Amino acid sequence: MFKKVLIANRGEVAVRIIRACREIGIPTVAVFSQADANSLHVSLATEAYCIGANESSSSYLNIPAIISAALISGADAIHPGYGFMSERADFAEICEEHNIKFIGPSPESMKLMGDKATARKTMMSKNVPITPGTGIITDVEEAKASAKKFGYPVIVKATAGGGGKGMRVANNDEELEQNIVLCRQEAEKFFGNPDVYMEKYLVNPRHIEVQIIADKFGNVVHLGERDCSIQRRHQKLVEEAPSPAVSEEIRKKLGDAAVRAAKAANYEGVGTIEFLLDKDKNFYFMEMNTRLQVEHGITEMISNVDIVREQINIAAGNPLSFKQEDIKLYGHAIECRINAEDPERNFLPAPGEINGYIPPGGFGVRVDSHVYSGYKIPPYYDSLISKLMCWAPTREEARRRMYRALKEYVITGVKTTLPFYQKLIEDEVFISGKFDTGFMSTYKQNK
Numbered sequence: 001m002f003k004k005v006l007i008a009n010r011g012e013v014a015v016r017i018i019r020a021c022r023e024i025g026i027p028t029v030a031v032f033s034q035a036d037a038n039s040l041h042v043s044l045a046t047e048a049y050c051i052g053a054n055e056s057s058s059s060y061l062n063i064p065a066i067i068s069a070a071l072i073s074g075a076d077a078i079h080p081g082y083g084f085m086s087e088r089a090d091f092a093e094i095c096e097e098h099n100i101k102f103i104g105p106s107p108e109s110m111k112l113m114g115d116k117a118t119a120r121k122t123m124m125s126k127n128v129p130i131t132p133g134t135g136i137i138t139d140v141e142e143a144k145a146s147a148k149k150f151g152y153p154v155i156v157k158a159t160a161g162g163g164g165k166g167m168r169v170a171n172n173d174e175e176l177e178q179n180i181v182l183c184r185q186e187a188e189k190f191f192g193n194p195d196v197y198m199e200k201y202l203v204n205p206r207h208i209e210v211q212i213i214a215d216k217f218g219n220v221v222h223l224g225e226r227d228c229s230i231q232r233r234h235q236k237l238v239e240e241a242p243s244p245a246v247s248e249e250i251r252k253k254l255g256d257a258a259v260r261a262a263k264a265a266n267y268e269g270v271g272t273i274e275f276l277l278d279k280d281k282n283f284y285f286m287e288m289n290t291r292l293q294v295e296h297g298i299t300e301m302i303s304n305v306d307i308v309r310e311q312i313n314i315a316a317g318n319p320l321s322f323k324q325e326d327i328k329l330y331g332h333a334i335e336c337r338i339n340a341e342d343p344e345r346n347f348l349p350a351p352g353e354i355n356g357y358i359p360p361g362g363f364g365v366r367v368d369s370h371v372y373s374g375y376k377i378p379p380y381y382d383s384l385i386s387k388l389m390c391w392a393p394t395r396e397e398a399r400r401r402m403y404r405a406l407k408e409y410v411i412t413g414v415k416t417t418l419p420f421y422q423k424l425i426e427d428e429v430f431i432s433g434k435f436d437t438g439f440m441s442t443y444k445q446n447k
Helices: 010-025 040-044 063-073 089-097 109-115 116-125 141-150 173-191 248-264 296-303 307-314 394-407 419-424 428-432 439-446
Strands: 006-008 028-035 047-052 077-079 154-162 164-171 194-199 208-214 219-230 233-239 269-277 283-289 330-340 356-358 367-370 382-392 409-414
Touching: 006 010, 006 063, 010 028, 010 040, 010 367, 010 382, 028 040, 028 063, 063 089, 077 307, 089 109, 109 116, 109 283, 116 154, 116 194, 116 248, 116 283, 141 173, 141 194, 154 173, 164 173, 173 194, 173 394, 194 382, 208 248, 208 283, 208 307, 219 248, 219 296, 219 439, 233 296, 233 419, 248 269, 248 283, 269 307, 296 307, 296 330, 296 367, 296 382, 330 394, 330 419, 382 394, 394 419, 428 439
Parallel strands: 006 028, 006 077, 028 047
Antiparallel strands: 154 164, 154 194, 208 219, 208 269, 219 233, 233 330, 269 283, 330 382, 356 409, 367 382
16 A cells, blocks of 8 residues: 555545545645645645645646655655546656656556547447547538538537537537637647547437446446536536436446446546436447546445545555445435535636535535635635535435535535525426436526
8 A cells, every 4th residue: 555645636625535545544745835725635634735826837737846745745646636637647657757656547548538539439449339420620621511411519529628618519510610719729728739529419418427446457347327417517516326317227238338438448547437318318428537526425425435445445556345246326316516606696706715614414414525614715726615415215315305404504704506506406307307418508597
């Protein structure tokens, strides 16, 4: 096992990883920006080092500073969490050059699955269903011809994209030409790679993702699916495990396809295969996230698997501690992402000082957070305050528990999305479970 693990991240995910390391018995190293000097992960870690100024480009994306902190502290492994360095193949390579284990997949797997156009080709070779699409677009006229063949609408995507950036839907030739230019500009700005590709756009599908874990001995196991269909601007708001739209038959097909996808990438570690499910229950590969997911906690709740602990054990060279037949999914879990945002002002970020903080509790309630009363939410990073997760034997019981927890949750001093979720969780369409990725546009019109 590792002697010491450095967490190259901040906020609630850094706290989550520190807790897992503590339970295993591994000392931890926190890194932090000047803005995060008083963050909870700094005080929970065994030791901590400031690695730069407030902006993430000067701190959490500062590779020399992170590697220096690892070398100075004697850390022999780095956990990247999610975001920031988690899907940077070059960072993983630099870790290897300094004899530091990157707790994640190999750089080769990240490169293969990180380029979405290449990932699509890989999936086709393993009979994983994909939507009709193109490779990297080099000729606009060829792209228009392909769009007419697929049938509009189509969606242009950055090959290195994520988080809703570098994605635009086109309904005709004129929009396609414009969106190729705009997506290339966004891709260059956010990912340093201007390449884009195109695929048939499924109108209002379900967004389903399958959690997989793989070791270096070729063992791959899936832990069922999550439903992430309730989104705003391609960013997830509510997640559920399992999906209300997935039967046992489809679950098995999804799981088998996800395992094939992971094996095709020679994958090692924790990852997520994302699919789109259409109204006829056909599913199509969308992308692979080669990292820990924000919403991993609800899968932990229904599978009774500590995903982060398993991830660390695999990175240390150990085989998976279970087989597929050992996984028994039980109950239902729902997650709401609580952000420092003002829902009444189009979810405008609302940084500031929290002057009152009382999280909910009780059986089946989990709150992953890094904030406390007196904590100042900085304006430099995402606005996530916490992940509120509720489990119960049935979906309706989990929903009721979530409503109770949302009503108990007290955060004062900053605007939050708590009031928004209190209304959403009581919405008739949400209660029915019969929603898709178009839910938010309809929901907003009805409120």
